[in-house]
Amino acid sequence: MSRSLEGKLAIVTGASRGLGAALAQHLAGKGANVVINYTSDNSTAAAKTLAADIESKHGVKTALVQCDITTQDGPGQLIEIAKSTFTKDGRFQIDIIINNAGVVNPAPMGSVTYDDFDNTFKLNARAPLFVIQAAMPYLPKDRSGRIVNVSSITTSMGFWWQSCYAGTKGALEAMTRVWARELAEQATVNSINPGAMMTGMYTGLPQEMLEKVWSLNYMAPLAKPREGIDSPEIVEAAKGLGGRPAYLEEVSSIVGLLCSPESGWITGQVIGANGGGVMTKG
Incomplete structure (x- = not known):
């Protein structure tokens, strides 16, 4: 694998297992140091195993950050711990942010609860906004930064029982376009829209x-x-x-392309990562 991200720093939310772990592995394979964010105590062992495996395989540095990015203080805590770990010679820069953490909460119309939607929105839409805002002072100043938001095929196909998931991921896609304009001098901002993946999510x-x-x-x-x-x-x-x-590697490789130096002319897009399950005109 090309080491095109050598020495860069990537933050991946929801990274202890599943697609998040595959994303962390893929970016590390390209040479990036990785901040592995997770929330639950139940994920600590998996996160530690992932970090050790990444460092052994790829010779990069990792940092584990257990914090809840849906809370008011969580995004700032994530960035501050990353800063304390990766500041070198007084310099700290975040090159890549992958907003991967998400929750589904499927429910048919008539049974969606307030808490269902509220909890889904907190993680899928609100948390990415505040993670990026906390990271803004440390993003590059030369447009070389890369932000990728993990959305879903469900935003385009009206899939059953997905009022919470499709609705909040649709909000994330809408904000992707806003951030692509507002952060243009610092980073490209894109989304991907995976469909079914081999994560055990079903x-x-x-x-x-x-x-x-x-x-x-x-x-x-x-x-x-x-x-x-x-x-x-x-x-x-x-x-x-x-x-x-989809194999997780198939989806993580698409994210890797969007994080590469060669992808600097792509921003504000939702990139198909679903094997053609949804075909959109960009």
């Missing part, structure tokens, strides 16, 4: 909801399983899901 969903995932995967032309390439387990699982979910 294990807690009701069967009725799982059945609806079939249409999401079926619409993605690249989701058809490949005999002899995908594992037999993946090929079998895809039969009941309409197609295979």
